[in-house]
Amino acid sequence: xxxxxxxxxxxxxxxxxxxxxxxxxxxxxxxxxxxxxxxxxxxxxxxxxxxxxxxxxxxxxxxxxxxxxxxxxxxxxxxxxxxxxxxxxxxxxxxxxxxxxxxxxxxxxxxxxxxxxxxxxxxxxxxxxxxxxxxxxxxxxxxxxxxxxxxxxxxxxxxxxxxxxxxxxxxxxxxxxxxxxxxxxxxxxxxxxxxxxxxxxxxxxxxxxxxxxxxxxxxxxxxxxxxxxxxxxxxxxxxxxxxxxxxxxxxxxxxxxxxxxxxxxxxxxxxxxxxxxxxxxxxxxxx
Amino acid sequence: xxxxxxxxxxxxxxxxxxxxxxxxxxxxxxxxxxxxxxxxxxxxxxxxxxxxxxxxxxxxxxxxxxxxxxxxxxxxxxxxxxxxxxxxxxxxxxxxxxxxxxxxxxxxxxxxxxxxxxxxxxxxxxxxxxxxxxxxxxxxxxxxxxxxxxxxxxxxxxxxxxxxxxxxxxxxxxxxxxxxxxxxxxxxxxxxxxxxxxxxxxxxxxxxxxxxxxxxxxxxxxxxxxxxxxxxxxxxxxxxxxxxxxxx
Numbered sequence: 115x116x117x118x119x120x121x122x123x124x125x126x127x128x129x130x131x132x133x134x135x136x137x138x139x140x141x142x143x144x145x146x147x148x149x150x151x152x153x154x155x156x157x158x159x160x161x162x163x164x165x166x167x168x169x170x171x172x173x174x175x176x177x178x179x180x181x182x183x184x185x186x187x188x189x190x191x192x193x194x195x196x197x198x199x200x201x202x203x204x205x206x207x208x209x210x211x212x213x214x215x216x217x218x219x220x221x222x223x224x225x226x227x228x229x230x231x232x233x234x235x236x237x238x239x240x241x242x243x244x245x246x247x248x249x250x251x252x253x254x255x256x257x258x259x260x261x262x263x264x265x266x267x268x269x270x271x272x273x274x275x276x277x278x279x280x281x282x283x284x285x286x287x288x289x290x291x292x293x294x295x296x297x298x299x300x301x302x303x304x305x306x307x308x309x310x311x312x313x314x315x316x317x318x319x320x321x322x323x324x325x326x327x328x329x330x331x332x333x334x335x336x337x338x339x340x341x342x343x344x345x346x347x348x349x350x351x352x353x354x355x356x357x358x359x360x361x362x363x364x365x366x367x368x369x370x371x372x373x374x375x376x377x378x379x380x381x382x383x384x385x386x387x388x389x390x391x392x393x394x395x396x397x398x399x400x401x
Numbered sequence: 402x403x404x405x406x407x408x409x410x411x412x413x414x415x416x417x418x419x420x421x422x423x424x425x426x427x428x429x430x431x432x433x434x435x436x437x438x439x440x441x442x443x444x445x446x447x448x449x450x451x452x453x454x455x456x457x458x459x460x461x462x463x464x465x466x467x468x469x470x471x472x473x474x475x476x477x478x479x480x481x482x483x484x485x486x487x488x489x490x491x492x493x494x495x496x497x498x499x500x501x502x503x504x505x506x507x508x509x510x511x512x513x514x515x516x517x518x519x520x521x522x523x524x525x526x527x528x529x530x531x532x533x534x535x536x537x538x539x540x541x542x543x544x545x546x547x548x549x550x551x552x553x554x555x556x557x558x559x560x561x562x563x564x565x566x567x568x569x570x571x572x573x574x575x576x577x578x579x580x581x582x583x584x585x586x587x588x589x590x591x592x593x594x595x596x597x598x599x600x601x602x603x604x605x606x607x608x609x610x611x612x613x614x615x616x617x618x619x620x621x622x623x624x625x626x627x628x629x630x631x632x633x634x635x636x637x638x639x640x641x642x643x644x645x646x647x648x649x
Binding site: 212213287288289290291293294295296297298301305306309 | 451453456458479480481482483486487489491493495496505506509510558559562
């Protein structure tokens with residue numbers, strides 16, 4: 115009887131484990147099946163590098179280059195803002211801050227991570243967008259820059275907490291060794307702690323960027339959503355994610371437009387998969 | 402000449418009283434061995450001398466520690482640690498070449514001239530008795546060296562910044578007897594130029610290399626005397642018991 119109970123429980127757990135993989139595979143297959151359909155009407159090259167996205171014109175023009183560039187521009191902008199601030203913040207928390215400030219800062223970072231993205235987007239819309247508009251004297255503040263700044267806030271908690279963790283797990287002896295040689299605190303951080311934690315910090319950066327590229331709600335609200343190739347960071351852009359979210363509701367099921375949106379999903383999937391794998395490689399190198 | 406003058410030293414880590422009312426004078430160019438069981442405060446004592454205890458946020462101390470008349474609290478910590486080198490229990494080579502490992506501290510203190518660096522590296526490696534073994538492969542990774550060689554590399558790295566005092570924190574605890582003998586040889590030769598404080602768990606090592614030996618127990622200095630005297634005619638019963646291996 116006891117053996118039988120063991121058997122049942124074991125199998126149940128096995129099913130739970132398999133279920134998670136099963137659903138992922140199912141989602142992926144569905145995405146592929148629907149997305150690849152679009153390539154019956156358009157070559158992959160034209161799809162990826164076509165310069166115009168007019169899905170409802172006749173015939174529809176389905177080039178996603180403006181969307182890819184929009185995503186890239188917003189992501190690169192967010193990375194440029196969030197990486198130095200995030201890593202700097204991690205160094206301060208891990209190495210410099212006294213205990214009390216450290217606890218307060220860590221709680222603050224966690225709070226930042228807990229803000230829903232739609233709320234951040236909303237706050238950005240009423241504060242950041244007018245600010246960008248006035249500072250740069252633009253016709254509209256709904257620009258890639260606004261999106262980058264907002265997304266930088268979202269990437270920050272990930273970058274800070276993982277980078278801080280990486281710094282914290284550098285053996286104490288490294289630090290003592292450097293200090294005992296007469297290194298200053300900054301020399302110790304720059305020449306010993308950062309190189310020793312570098313793979314963990316790189317992983318933190320990659321995961322932060324991964325979060326940014328998949329983000330939808332906030333960018334849709336504040337980047338202006340113009341599907342044109344952006345000529346500067348102060349121009350409105352539209353990202354891959356925002357395109358899917360905005361157009362899926364109105365695309366006719368089974369039409370070319372509908373399949374194209376799924377194909378965008380595949381592109382996104384490939385990008386975030388690549389980022390996650392890279393981050394994983396760095397993390398494993400560390401261990 | 403008195404190098405270190407330590408008077409009425411008390412240390413706490415939080416509520417733990419780690420060193421109790423210790424006064425010691427350390428002479429220039431001597432090897433002072435510090436022995437005692439674990440938790441006797443010998444490492445805390447060593448780390449007072451280069452102020453490495455300051456890294457612990459719960460650390461408090463009273464009493465005075467003077468390096469040649471100067472209170473160490475009033476010396477800039479980086480400068481103090483340049484004057485007082487330290488070699489740790491585990492050899493800690495950096496992921497760099499042998500040459501760069503030795504030159505590391507010197508570079509950090511601002512020396513850029515290749516010729517001077519080369520000279521300092523050679524001299525330091527000679528002083529730590531590693532030169533003959535590595536002179537033909539200075540550009541190889543330091544990780545290729547054996548444990549004992551790595552420890553002598555760390556000694557060379559410490560010597561390269563030209564300290565006055567070298568603190569050894571159980572430098573041979575991870576080494577085999579032959580490597581240990583080599584490190585000990587280096588220590589004995591080094592005392593002509595440097596003052597050495599050696600914390601060790603190996604009582605025999607203290608007997609072999611120390612000019613004087615201090616015995617710590619539960620944070621108190623029980624006895625301090627010439628090494629032969631400690632090992633042949635200790636004044637305190639507890640010292641005798643520890644040396645004979647009755648406890649600890």
